[in-house]
Amino acid sequence: MPHQIQFAPLQGYTDAIYRNxxxxxxxxxxxxxxxxxxxxxxxSFRNKDLYDINPANNTGLNLVPQILPKNAKETAILTDLVVKNGYRAVDINMGCPFAMVVKSGRGSGLLVQPEEIKAILTEACNRTDLTVSVKIRLGHDTPDELLQLLPVFEQYPLGRLTVHARTTKQQYIGQCHTGHFAQIYQVAKLPLVYNGDINSLQDFEAISAQFPKLAGVMMGRGLLMNPFLAAECHGLTFEDKASMILNFHDQLAEKYSRKLCGEAQILAKLKTIWDYLLPDIEKKRRKAIVKSRTYNSYNTAVSESVKSYFANE
Ligand SMILES: Cc1cc2nc3c(=O)[nH]c(=O)nc-3n(C[C@H](O)[C@H](O)[C@H](O)COP(=O)(O)O)c2cc1C
Structure with missing residues (x-):
């Protein structure tokens, strides 16, 4: 049985429209x-957050809202919002490395505040109507820090501990520290999820073989680059990948057109997909996509790029 695959939260990319x-x-x-x-x-809440977790915008999929609190009070307000929207699970972000977030004591700024971690987890886990999970990094400066913090997390009945195998300092680049993750894996009693650079079937198989007892793996950019990856990890194959990508793209275009205003705004949003999607597309074709100024020229560039990309497969 292959590991369960979870789609990582990616601010600016995996919004409700994209997920659906x-x-x-x-x-x-x-x-x-x-x-x-x-x-x-x-x-107060951001309108875009309210839209994003509204159950009406998330039908037919299993969504866990993630929150970014800095203390117990913010945890109470944010978990209330999650419960009021009908969810029975919440994920707490303790891994965001952005300087402003860290400085405010949120995200991976919590890694150096074990007492605040306890206050947040006590507040969240006191809610009997919620399964609480945490997404975290291996450390702030060095990848051995989480191992020291693990006893703190193990005091709470967490549904999952997802570990991005990098430090805050690394942000999103550089080698994942699978050796340090292995140390956590050997001693952790909580259900563990591995995250970081699973970008191919081979990566998935290597992590699954090295860590057979994981509760799951989480993939982020790997799925943005190759949306077939999760299905391929489950042994599925596809005949007409070009049509599926174009269909996906059409659905995004239709939904973003209804939500956003004006061609320029819609095109700007659609172009963000190409920050990651099909990274091996020829440079000149990608350039034609991102430089296009009208919906027509954009659509033509997308259609030609996708068809030519898969014609060679
Ligand atoms: C653009 C971007 C936005 C992200 N937004 C979030 C977020 O909102 N919450 C979070 O926990 N992690 C966020 N992450 C981290 C990812 O969820 C994930 O941990 C990281 O990309 C490593 O996994 P990957 O190598 O499979 O992409 C973000 C990463 C990127 C690159």
């Missing part, structure tokens, strides 16, 4: 995590 189109066309993902929900300074 992905799930309809490619699937093979057990759980989707929302990009983090956070509070404004006056403790």
């Amino acid at each position: 189109a992905f799930n309809t066309i490619f699937g093979s993902v057990e759980t989707y995590y929302s990009p983090f929900l956070r509070l404004e300074n006056d403790h």
